[in-house]
Amino acid sequence: MSQGKRRTSAASTVTRSGGQKLKLKEVLAEIDMSRSAFYRMKARGKGPKCIKLPNGQLRVRRVDLDAWWEANEEASV
Template sequence: MAGKLLKLAEVLSELDVPRSTFYKWRRLGVAPRALKMPNGELRIRRAVLDEWLAEREEGGNAA
């Protein structure tokens, strides 16, 4: 498995959003892709989060 796996708490802290917002984004299909572990916890690859953030940068080269 390549790349660091972030715990949901780490992602929430970095994005400065509450858990409820993140789960709302998941329901809407706009949250970063996550891995669901056997214990039900979510993990997000560092590279996936970085890509997700880059896609949301304003003034970028988005088509």
């Protein structure tokens, strides 16, 4: 997926330091992947770095998702 197709929504959170944290639903929409496929990829250690909140929800920092995109673009070339 090219950078032009990346999208974010107003629902994502921004930390005090200004770093954006995306909800899993936003990440899944951006990478066009089902929740189950994402969890399989994550279990294999191939997914983007996630933050698990005390309530069990996952967040992904924008910078971590961008780094994951870059690593996968390089690997597929």
